[in-house]
Amino acid sequence: MKVAVLTGGVGGAKLVLGLTRIMAPRDITAIVNTGDDFTHLGLPVSPDIDTLLYTLSGKANAVQGWGREGETWSFMSALRSLGGPDWFHLGDGDLALHVMRLAGGLLSQTTARAAAAWGVHVEVLPMSDNPVATMLETNAGLLSFQRYFVDHSCAPIVRSIFFDGVQHSAPAAGVLRAIEKADTVVIAPSNPWLSIDPILAVPGIEAALRRTTAPIIAVSPIIAGKAVKGPTAKLMAELGLPVANTAIVAHYGDLLQGLVIDSGDDPGVDLGVCTARTATLMTTLDDRARVARAAIDLARLFRP
Amino acid sequence: MKVAVLTGGVGGAKLVLGLTRIMAPRDITAIVNTGDDFTHLGLPVSPDIDTLLYTLSGKANAVQGWGREGETWSFMSALRSLGGPDWFHLGDGDLALHVMRLAGGLLSQTTARAAAAWGVHVEVLPMSDNPVATMLETNAGLLSFQRYFVDHSCAPIVRSIFFDGVQHSAPAAGVLRAIEKADTVVIAPSNPWLSIDPILAVPGIEAALRRTTAPIIAVSPIIAGKAVKGPTAKLMAELGLPVANTAIVAHYGDLLQGLVIDSGDDPGVDLGVCTARTATLMTTLDDRARVARAAIDLARLFRP
Numbered sequence: 001m002k003v004a005v006l007t008g009g010v011g012g013a014k015l016v017l018g019l020t021r022i023m024a025p026r027d028i029t030a031i032v033n034t035g036d037d038f039t040h041l042g043l044p045v046s047p048d049i050d051t052l053l054y055t056l057s058g059k060a061n062a063v064q065g066w067g068r069e070g071e072t073w074s075f076m077s078a079l080r081s082l083g084g085p086d087w088f089h090l091g092d093g094d095l096a097l098h099v100m101r102l103a104g105g106l107l108s109q110t111t112a113r114a115a116a117a118w119g120v121h122v123e124v125l126p127m128s129d130n131p132v133a134t135m136l137e138t139n140a141g142l143l144s145f146q147r148y149f150v151d152h153s154c155a156p157i158v159r160s161i162f163f164d165g166v167q168h169s170a171p172a173a174g175v176l177r178a179i180e181k182a183d184t185v186v187i188a189p190s191n192p193w194l195s196i197d198p199i200l201a202v203p204g205i206e207a208a209l210r211r212t213t214a215p216i217i218a219v220s221p222i223i224a225g226k227a228v229k230g231p232t233a234k235l236m237a238e239l240g241l242p243v244a245n246t247a248i249v250a251h252y253g254d255l256l257q258g259l260v261i262d263s264g265d266d267p268g269v270d271l272g273v274c275t276a277r278t279a280t281l282m283t284t285l286d287d288r289a290r291v292a293r294a295a296i297d298l299a300r301l302f303r304p
Numbered sequence: 305m306k307v308a309v310l311t312g313g314v315g316g317a318k319l320v321l322g323l324t325r326i327m328a329p330r331d332i333t334a335i336v337n338t339g340d341d342f343t344h345l346g347l348p349v350s351p352d353i354d355t356l357l358y359t360l361s362g363k364a365n366a367v368q369g370w371g372r373e374g375e376t377w378s379f380m381s382a383l384r385s386l387g388g389p390d391w392f393h394l395g396d397g398d399l400a401l402h403v404m405r406l407a408g409g410l411l412s413q414t415t416a417r418a419a420a421a422w423g424v425h426v427e428v429l430p431m432s433d434n435p436v437a438t439m440l441e442t443n444a445g446l447l448s449f450q451r452y453f454v455d456h457s458c459a460p461i462v463r464s465i466f467f468d469g470v471q472h473s474a475p476a477a478g479v480l481r482a483i484e485k486a487d488t489v490v491i492a493p494s495n496p497w498l499s500i501d502p503i504l505a506v507p508g509i510e511a512a513l514r515r516t517t518a519p520i521i522a523v524s525p526i527i528a529g530k531a532v533k534g535p536t537a538k539l540m541a542e543l544g545l546p547v548a549n550t551a552i553v554a555h556y557g558d559l560l561q562g563l564v565i566d567s568g569d570d571p572g573v574d575l576g577v578c579t580a581r582t583a584t585l586m587t588t589l590d591d592r593a594r595v596a597r598a599a600i601d602l603a604r605l606f607r608p
Contacts, residue, residue, distance in 0.1 A: 042403065072376045074376040074397040075403070076394070079400040092378035102406075121370065296497045
């Protein structure tokens with residue numbers, strides 16, 4: 001069985017790690033959001049790709065939720081002493097991936113090289129090798145994703161979101177093939193508007209998802225009317241949406257065959273798609289495997 | 305009194321630091337070799353500029369002879385794990401200067417910004433803002449300076465040296481003015497062929513030195529037939545030169561009014577220029593001030 005996962009950073013990476021516990025990593029392709037990517041101080045930074053690589057190679061800082069375990073900070077300290085910008089934190093070890101990308105090659109190539117070097121057998125693919133920038137129209141003006149997320153700590157009120165450059169982008173090599181070959185497509189519990197929509201907006205990807213006969217199963221990022229992490233709930237409220245699974249289902253529309261929801265959520269609500277219920281908060285490795293299993297088991301209902 | 309110093313890295317930086325002990329730092333301009341500069345993994349590296357900045361701001365690693373005191377190495381460790389090249393060592397804190405340069409601006413501008421941020425009052429100027437690459441024809445083929453110096457540990461036999469791009473370069477802003485305004489020009493005890501010649505080869509610099517009425521005093525890099533550090537003696541032998549002060553004087557020719565030589569060197573040799581004798585090995589800060597004082601005192605003989 002082959003699985004393709006559409007994913008953003010932290011939450012999605014946990015689900016992909018969970019999948020590696022219940023199936024062969026080589027049969028998993030992670031199609032990763034690159035709308036958060038930006039060039040900082042001339043360095044190409046790909047936060048979600050890096051979170052996948054760190055998580056799957058056992059290097060992620062679990063407590064911090066981003067970056068590397070055991071990181072050092074001499075670079076930031078020296079940069080600060082030079083009067084350089086310090087709103088975006090680049091760890092010393094983390095710099096290696098950014099410098100490796102700076103040294104050349106497509107993002108998909110440098111990602112594959114890092115995965116191979118670190119023994120990551122999941123196929124980790126950027127959604128595109130072309131630059132796409134998630135931009136937010138807010139009450140504090142037009143903000144790029146990292147300015148909104150890191151510099152402004154998600155405080156501004158979001159009015160609308162667009163993906164700059166996406167109309168000129170193409171799926172990275174292997175993305176469409178992974179969708180075509182997948183027996184199951186999983187949409188990770190990443191932010192639908194900020195992390196999954198950029199992937200769906202790359203010309204060709206949504207069409208490939210509509211073409212496939214494989215079931216498409218999402219794991220809901222909502223637990224009892226709250227988002228596990230990040231700005232999802234706040235953003236949904238600002239976009240005038242109920243912070244509920246109904247809004248997740250409405251957002252993905254007829255793309256979706258099934259939704260994995262939290263066991264604490266109201267079972268009485270008719271979501272209009274098949275659901276599976278499990279504790280979706282992924283704290284331990286066992287949690288991750290259980291949520292992954294729930295998604296794969298739900299998909300099985302749709303396969304001959 | 306204003307002093308302009310032509311200098312390479314380590315030895316030259318020590319002399320400049322010595323000068324700051326006997327005169328106002330603001331009256332000193334260091335005109336620094338950039339022939340060792342190169343782009344490594346996409347990062348612009350300027351070793352001699354950085355050595356000046358670290359030495360003058362008290363950040364240099366005195367034992368190692370390059371880089372920063374108290375440096376950490378998480379970046380190199382992560383780079384190695386990715387299969388990246390590890391022949392050139394980039395410390396975590398050291399990366400801040402390279403990334404600052406990557407982020408933009410002329411080398412002279414980023415250098416001035418770093419000097420200001422770190423309280424360095426000596427005017428530190430790159431010889432040029434244009435790329436110039438010191439190249440060595442050797443028995444191991446054509447090598448750039450860092451490949452020769454770091455990767456090959458100066459082992460290859462050097463047949464000739466040239467400065468790629470120098471004919472299209474121009475002195476950085478302030479270089480010619482610093483020479484014109486100087487009451488004394490000092491040539492640091494850096495390698496004449498590898499560290500000083502690139503500076504002299506930048507169109508306009510040697511002409512400015514010939515125009516000035518200020519005395520030009522060199523500090524010899526030779527002590528009792530040996531070079532203090534680096535490949536100077538080996539290189540001189542390979543170029544068919546005696547490892548002696550006579551070769552230093554012959555190299556600089558009539559540019560030179562005086563030479564500071566080591567007190568252990570044979571005083572009986574007629575060098576054809578005025579000499580001052582002092583212990584030129586610069587181990588302590590007092591040594592550095594003493595050698596600087598010897599050069600300035602020697603210059604005084606030529607001024608009205």
